[in-house]
Amino acid sequence: MAQTNYKHLDDQDVKAKKPDRKSLKRLYSYATPYYKQFIVILCLIILSVGMTLIQPRLIQLLIDNNISILVNPASSQSEQALAASGATRTALLYLATVAIAFVTAYGQAYMLQNSGQKILRTIRQELYDHILKLPMTFFDHYPQGSLVTRVTNDTETINEMFTSVLTTVFRSFITLIGIVAIMYSMDARLATYVLILTPGVIIISVVFRRAIRKIYFAQRRVLSMINTKLSENISGMRTIQVFHRQKQVSEEFDEINQKYLDLSSREVQYYATYRPFIEIVRSLGIAGLIWFGGRSHLDGIITFGILYAFIDYIQRFFQPILELAETFNIIQSAMTSSNRIFHLMDQKVEDIGGKVAVPESGLRGKIEFKNVCFAYNEDEWILKDVSFTVQPGDFVAFVGATGAGKSTIMHLLCRFYDIDQGQILIDDIDIKDYDLKQLREAIGVVQQDVFLYSGSVMSNISLNRPEVSDADVREAARIVNADSFIDKLPHRYEQDVMERGGTLSSGQRQLLSFARTIAAKPSLLILDEATANIDTETELLIQDAINKMASNRSMIAVAHRISTIANADKIIVMHKGRISEQGTREELLAQDGLFKVLYKLQYEEY
Amino acid sequence: MREYRTILQFMRANKWRYVFGIFALLFVDAANLLVPQVLRKFADWAQFGELTLERTGQAALAIFLLGLAVAAGRYFWRVYIFGTARRLEYWLRDKLFKKYLRLDDSFFNQQRTGDLMAHVTNDVLMVRNSMGGGIIMIVDAVFMTLFTVIMMIYTVGFATAMVSLLALPFITVVVFSMSKPLQRRSRDVQDTFSELTTEVQENISGINSIKAFGIEENRSESFEKINKKYQEKNMAMLRMSALFDPLIQFISGAALVIFILYGIKRMSSGSLSLGDFVAVLNYLRMMVWPLIAIGMVVNSFQRGIAAMGRINEILAAEPKVKEAASPSKISKHGADDQALKIEFRDVCFRYADNLPWVLKGVSFTLEDNESLAILGRTGSGKSTILNLLLRRYDVTSGQILLNGVDVRDASFEELYGKIAFVEQESFMFSRTIAGNIAFSSDDNYDPETVKKAAEFSRVASDIEAMPEQYRTWVGERGVTLSGGQKQRLAIARAYYQDAQVLVLDDSLSAVDTNTEKDILNHLEELERGLIIVSQRVSTVQRSDQILVLEDGVISQRGTHSALLEDRDGFYARLHQRQLLESELREDGGEV
Known part of the structure; x- marks a missing residue:
C-alpha cells in the first residue's frame, strides 16, 4: 500500500520528554544567523545587570564615606563640605547608573524580542512551506486541526521560550554571579553565610515547582474537558432538552467544574504556602545578617554601609533563583512543541516525479489507463481494473452514481496518489516519469469545490502564477463567459472576493474556476463538475464554456449533469469501480442500460 | 460597577472570607511598614555608637518576627481572597451553564457556539481576576500608599517626605497611560494570530486546489x-x-x-539621621508596587465590567418556550394510562411576524399505537411539525393536543418522557457507546436494555466489532462513526427511552435499504405510536396514515395504496422516480 501510518503523529500528549538534545540543537540552529545580535544582547545584559548591582554598593560608599561624616556632629565644617560634595557626586553617579541601566535594559529587551520574532517567523514559514509540499496521502491521514495547531500554537510556545526564557536565564545567571562576586569582595564571611541559605531556597522552589507542575498539568486537562463538555453540550443542546437530560448533564458539568475548583484551590493553597515560605527564609536571612553583621560591626570588622549593602543584596539574590525555577516549565513545553514541529518537518515531501519534461508545445493529450487498480485504504478498492484510452483532442465524459470512482480517475491523472496496479500513460509515457510540477502545470483541473482565496477577482483567476498575464486572465474570463458578470461588479477585476463569502453565486464561482484553469492555457483539461444549484441561464453559459474549452485540447470530465456533456465524443459509465458501458450518447441510449436510467432520472423532474 | 450586582449574592454569602482576607492583607501591609522602622532604629544605634550585642539580637529577632507575621498574613490573604475568587469562578460558570440548559432553540440559533463558550471560560476568568487581583490592587493602592506616606512623614517630616515622593507618581502615570495602548496592541496581536490561523486552516482544507494548480509558492507568499x-x-x-x-x-x-x-543638606543640619535615611530608602522601594497598582486597577475593573456585562446579557435572556407553571397531567388514569393520542388542530407557524408562514393550517390526529408518516421536499415544513410537537417552538396559532391536553400545559418531564425523538442530524456525545444509547453517565445504565436497543436499531453487530464494544469511547478522539452508524445509534437511544411514541426525523437517510427494512419491521413490531418524516416513499409506505406536505400545507393524505391512485399526484410521481433510482443502485453495474 502506498500509504504510511501517520496516525501516531497526532499524539497531542507527546509526553514532556527530557529536553531532547537534537531538538534543542536544531532549535538553536535557527538562532545562529543572529549570533552578532546575541553577542550585543549579552553585552547589554551584562551592562544593565552590572549597573543595577553597583547601586547598593554606591549606597554603601555614600553611607560609609559621606553620610557617616555628615551626620557626625563632631566632624568639622570643611569635612562636612567635602562630604557633602562627595555625596552629591555619588548621588549623580547613582543617577548615571540608573540611566544606563534603563537604556541598556530596554535595548537588550528590544533586540532580543526583535531577533526572537524573526527566528519565529522563519520557523513558522519553513514549517508551513514544508506542509504545503507534503503528499496528499499525508493530508488524508493527519487531522487538519492538528496541522493548524502545529503552525500556530506550537510555534507560539517556542516564541515564549525565545522571548521570556532566554532573557530570564541570561539575566538571572549574570545577576547571581554578579552578586556573589560583589559580596565576596566586600566581606567573605557574610557572603558565605548568604550562600549557605541558597540550597534552602532552591530546594523549596524545586519541590514547589514539581508540585505545581502536576497541578497545572491536571488543570489543563480538566480545562480542556470543560471546553469539550461545553462545546458538545451547546451543540447538542436540542438533544439534551428533547431527552430531558438537563439535570443529569448539569450534574456532569458540575462534577468537572468542581474538579477544576478543587485543583484551582490547591493551586492557590500551594502558592499561599510557597510564597510565605520564601518570605520566612528571606527574613531569616536578613535577621541573620543583622545578627552576624551587627556583631562584626561591633567588632569593627565591617562598616555599617557594608552591612546595609548586604541586606540589599540578599533581597536581590533570591529573585533570580525563583525566576529560574519558573522558566523550567516553559522550557519543557517548548521542548515538547519543538519535538512535534521537527517531527512534522521530517515528514517526507511529495515525490517530484521523473525527469521527462513536458514539451514546450504542451502535451498532445493522449491518455491511456491500463488495468488500473487503486485503493485509498487497504482492501477498499475504488478502481478495479480500469482501462480506457482518450485520443488527442477528444472530449470524454465519465458518468455514474456517487462513489463509482469517477473523481478518483481525475485524482490519479494529477498524480495526487500513485496507483497500486496497472499503468497510466500520457502521450505514451508513464506519468510517473514526468516532472511532477510540469505535469500538473500542463494539466488544467476544474475542481468540484471552488476554493476562493481572499483577494481580487484578478488574483483569484491568475493565482499569481508568473506565466499568467493580466491579458491572459481577461481572455480566459471571456472564453468561459465570466466576463459579463465580472464587468458588472463594482470594482470589476479588482473586486475583492472572500472565501465562503456570499459575494458570488455558486454559478459565478464555477465560472471563475473555469477561467482560473483556462488562464494558464493547459494542454489537457480535467473537469470535475460541481453539482451545485445553478440557474438555467448560468447553466447555458457553463455548457457553452465547456464546449469552447474542449475545442482545441483533450478534455475529460466528470459530469453530474448529462446536459453539459451532450457534445462528448465518448461517454464512459462507471459503476462500483468498473467501467460498465462506453460509447456516444446515442449509442448508450440505444443500449437501454445504466446510462439510460441516469438519463431518465435527470430529465424527468418530479 | 452596576454590572457586578449579579455577584452580590455570592459576595454576601462569602462576605466573611472577604473581610478576613482584606484584614490579613492589611495586617501584612502593616508588618511590612514596620520593617524600615527596625532598620532605622538599628542604623541610629550604629550611628551613635549605642549598638550592643543585646540590641543587635533584638533587631534581628524583630526582623524575623515581622517576617513570620508577613508570611502568616500572606498565607491567609491568598487563601481567602484568591481562593474566594476561584470559588466565584466556579459559581459563575455553574450559573451560566445552568442558564444555557434552560434556553431554547430561538436563543441558540442566534448565537455562535464559540461566543457561548468564551463567556463560560474567558469572561468568567476576567471577572475572577478583577475580584482576586483587583481587590488586592485596590487595597494596596489605597492603604499601602496612604500608610507609607504617613510613615514617611512620621519618620522624616512632611517636607522631606514630599520632596522624596516627587518623582514617584510618574509611575502611576506611566502604568496608567501604557495600559490602554498595551491592551490595544495585544488585541492586535491576537487578531493577527486568528488571521494567521484562518489562513492556515483555509489553505490546508484547500490543499488539493493548491496541488492541482501547483501554486504552493503563491500560497507560501500569501502566508x-x-x-x-x-x-x-x-x-x-x-x-x-x-x-x-x-x-x-x-x-x-x-x-x-x-x-x-x-x-544631604538636612543631614549636615542634623535633622536627618542615618536611620531616617535607611528607612526612607526602604519606604521608597515599598511605594513602587502600590503606585503601579493604582495605574492598573482601573483597567482591570474595566475589563471585568465588560466581561460581567456580557455575562449579564446571557443571564437575562429568557427562553421563548417556557414550561407551564402548574402543568396538567397528560396520562389518563385508568386502564390504559400509557396511551397517547396526538392531535394537531389547524396549526400555523412562522418564526417571526415579518417572516413567511412555514405551516399553514395543519391538522391531523394520531391515535394510540398508530403510525403516521410525513413526506415532502426539503423546506416543506416537515421538520417544523416535529419541532412544534416537541416544543422547540410554540405554535403561532392553532393547538397541539396530547390526550386532549395542550402541549404547552404539559410538563417537560412528561412530554419528553412520552415522546422519544430521533433527530435528523443525530448528535453523539463524548462518552461510551452504551452511555450514548442510555444517554446517561457512563456506568449508570442497564446493559441488557442497551444491547436490546442496539439490536433493535441493527447497530449491535457494528458495536460488537469495535475494540471495546459497548464501552468504546465515542468522541473527538475516539472512534469516528459513519453517518449510518450515528443514525442507528440515535434510534437505539430513542428506543432505550421506552416512550409511548417514537418520532423519526428523516433518520434513516444514511442507512442502507436492507437495514432500513429491518428497522422498519422492528418499529412495526414494537406496537407503539410512530411519527416518521422522510423524503423516501420506501420508508413511509407502510404507515397507517401518510401526509404529503407541500409549502406548509398538507396536499395529500391517505394510505400508500390510496395515494398511488392519484397518478399525477406528488406521491405517485415521487414513487415512480425512486423506483428508477433503486433500480440504478441495485442491479445497474453487473451488466
Whole structure:
C-alpha cells in the first residue's frame, strides 16, 4: 500500500520528554544567523545587570564615606563640605547608573524580542512551506486541526521560550554571579553565610515547582474537558432538552467544574504556602545578617554601609533563583512543541516525479489507463481494473452514481496518489516519469469545490502564477463567459472576493474556476463538475464554456449533469469501480442500460 | 460597577472570607511598614555608637518576627481572597451553564457556539481576576500608599517626605497611560494570530486546489505576508511592554537620587539621621508596587465590567418556550394510562411576524399505537411539525393536543418522557457507546436494555466489532462513526427511552435499504405510536396514515395504496422516480 501510518503523529500528549538534545540543537540552529545580535544582547545584559548591582554598593560608599561624616556632629565644617560634595557626586553617579541601566535594559529587551520574532517567523514559514509540499496521502491521514495547531500554537510556545526564557536565564545567571562576586569582595564571611541559605531556597522552589507542575498539568486537562463538555453540550443542546437530560448533564458539568475548583484551590493553597515560605527564609536571612553583621560591626570588622549593602543584596539574590525555577516549565513545553514541529518537518515531501519534461508545445493529450487498480485504504478498492484510452483532442465524459470512482480517475491523472496496479500513460509515457510540477502545470483541473482565496477577482483567476498575464486572465474570463458578470461588479477585476463569502453565486464561482484553469492555457483539461444549484441561464453559459474549452485540447470530465456533456465524443459509465458501458450518447441510449436510467432520472423532474 | 450586582449574592454569602482576607492583607501591609522602622532604629544605634550585642539580637529577632507575621498574613490573604475568587469562578460558570440548559432553540440559533463558550471560560476568568487581583490592587493602592506616606512623614517630616515622593507618581502615570495602548496592541496581536490561523486552516482544507494548480509558492507568499504582519504586531506590542520594567526602575531610581540630594543638606543640619535615611530608602522601594497598582486597577475593573456585562446579557435572556407553571397531567388514569393520542388542530407557524408562514393550517390526529408518516421536499415544513410537537417552538396559532391536553400545559418531564425523538442530524456525545444509547453517565445504565436497543436499531453487530464494544469511547478522539452508524445509534437511544411514541426525523437517510427494512419491521413490531418524516416513499409506505406536505400545507393524505391512485399526484410521481433510482443502485453495474 502506498500509504504510511501517520496516525501516531497526532499524539497531542507527546509526553514532556527530557529536553531532547537534537531538538534543542536544531532549535538553536535557527538562532545562529543572529549570533552578532546575541553577542550585543549579552553585552547589554551584562551592562544593565552590572549597573543595577553597583547601586547598593554606591549606597554603601555614600553611607560609609559621606553620610557617616555628615551626620557626625563632631566632624568639622570643611569635612562636612567635602562630604557633602562627595555625596552629591555619588548621588549623580547613582543617577548615571540608573540611566544606563534603563537604556541598556530596554535595548537588550528590544533586540532580543526583535531577533526572537524573526527566528519565529522563519520557523513558522519553513514549517508551513514544508506542509504545503507534503503528499496528499499525508493530508488524508493527519487531522487538519492538528496541522493548524502545529503552525500556530506550537510555534507560539517556542516564541515564549525565545522571548521570556532566554532573557530570564541570561539575566538571572549574570545577576547571581554578579552578586556573589560583589559580596565576596566586600566581606567573605557574610557572603558565605548568604550562600549557605541558597540550597534552602532552591530546594523549596524545586519541590514547589514539581508540585505545581502536576497541578497545572491536571488543570489543563480538566480545562480542556470543560471546553469539550461545553462545546458538545451547546451543540447538542436540542438533544439534551428533547431527552430531558438537563439535570443529569448539569450534574456532569458540575462534577468537572468542581474538579477544576478543587485543583484551582490547591493551586492557590500551594502558592499561599510557597510564597510565605520564601518570605520566612528571606527574613531569616536578613535577621541573620543583622545578627552576624551587627556583631562584626561591633567588632569593627565591617562598616555599617557594608552591612546595609548586604541586606540589599540578599533581597536581590533570591529573585533570580525563583525566576529560574519558573522558566523550567516553559522550557519543557517548548521542548515538547519543538519535538512535534521537527517531527512534522521530517515528514517526507511529495515525490517530484521523473525527469521527462513536458514539451514546450504542451502535451498532445493522449491518455491511456491500463488495468488500473487503486485503493485509498487497504482492501477498499475504488478502481478495479480500469482501462480506457482518450485520443488527442477528444472530449470524454465519465458518468455514474456517487462513489463509482469517477473523481478518483481525475485524482490519479494529477498524480495526487500513485496507483497500486496497472499503468497510466500520457502521450505514451508513464506519468510517473514526468516532472511532477510540469505535469500538473500542463494539466488544467476544474475542481468540484471552488476554493476562493481572499483577494481580487484578478488574483483569484491568475493565482499569481508568473506565466499568467493580466491579458491572459481577461481572455480566459471571456472564453468561459465570466466576463459579463465580472464587468458588472463594482470594482470589476479588482473586486475583492472572500472565501465562503456570499459575494458570488455558486454559478459565478464555477465560472471563475473555469477561467482560473483556462488562464494558464493547459494542454489537457480535467473537469470535475460541481453539482451545485445553478440557474438555467448560468447553466447555458457553463455548457457553452465547456464546449469552447474542449475545442482545441483533450478534455475529460466528470459530469453530474448529462446536459453539459451532450457534445462528448465518448461517454464512459462507471459503476462500483468498473467501467460498465462506453460509447456516444446515442449509442448508450440505444443500449437501454445504466446510462439510460441516469438519463431518465435527470430529465424527468418530479 | 452596576454590572457586578449579579455577584452580590455570592459576595454576601462569602462576605466573611472577604473581610478576613482584606484584614490579613492589611495586617501584612502593616508588618511590612514596620520593617524600615527596625532598620532605622538599628542604623541610629550604629550611628551613635549605642549598638550592643543585646540590641543587635533584638533587631534581628524583630526582623524575623515581622517576617513570620508577613508570611502568616500572606498565607491567609491568598487563601481567602484568591481562593474566594476561584470559588466565584466556579459559581459563575455553574450559573451560566445552568442558564444555557434552560434556553431554547430561538436563543441558540442566534448565537455562535464559540461566543457561548468564551463567556463560560474567558469572561468568567476576567471577572475572577478583577475580584482576586483587583481587590488586592485596590487595597494596596489605597492603604499601602496612604500608610507609607504617613510613615514617611512620621519618620522624616512632611517636607522631606514630599520632596522624596516627587518623582514617584510618574509611575502611576506611566502604568496608567501604557495600559490602554498595551491592551490595544495585544488585541492586535491576537487578531493577527486568528488571521494567521484562518489562513492556515483555509489553505490546508484547500490543499488539493493548491496541488492541482501547483501554486504552493503563491500560497507560501500569501502566508508570508500574514506571518510578517504577525511579527510586526508582536514587535509593536513588545516595543512598548519591554519599556515597562526599565521605566519603573528608572523613575524609582530617580526618586532615590532626589531624596539623597535633598537629604544631604538636612543631614549636615542634623535633622536627618542615618536611620531616617535607611528607612526612607526602604519606604521608597515599598511605594513602587502600590503606585503601579493604582495605574492598573482601573483597567482591570474595566475589563471585568465588560466581561460581567456580557455575562449579564446571557443571564437575562429568557427562553421563548417556557414550561407551564402548574402543568396538567397528560396520562389518563385508568386502564390504559400509557396511551397517547396526538392531535394537531389547524396549526400555523412562522418564526417571526415579518417572516413567511412555514405551516399553514395543519391538522391531523394520531391515535394510540398508530403510525403516521410525513413526506415532502426539503423546506416543506416537515421538520417544523416535529419541532412544534416537541416544543422547540410554540405554535403561532392553532393547538397541539396530547390526550386532549395542550402541549404547552404539559410538563417537560412528561412530554419528553412520552415522546422519544430521533433527530435528523443525530448528535453523539463524548462518552461510551452504551452511555450514548442510555444517554446517561457512563456506568449508570442497564446493559441488557442497551444491547436490546442496539439490536433493535441493527447497530449491535457494528458495536460488537469495535475494540471495546459497548464501552468504546465515542468522541473527538475516539472512534469516528459513519453517518449510518450515528443514525442507528440515535434510534437505539430513542428506543432505550421506552416512550409511548417514537418520532423519526428523516433518520434513516444514511442507512442502507436492507437495514432500513429491518428497522422498519422492528418499529412495526414494537406496537407503539410512530411519527416518521422522510423524503423516501420506501420508508413511509407502510404507515397507517401518510401526509404529503407541500409549502406548509398538507396536499395529500391517505394510505400508500390510496395515494398511488392519484397518478399525477406528488406521491405517485415521487414513487415512480425512486423506483428508477433503486433500480440504478441495485442491479445497474453487473451488466
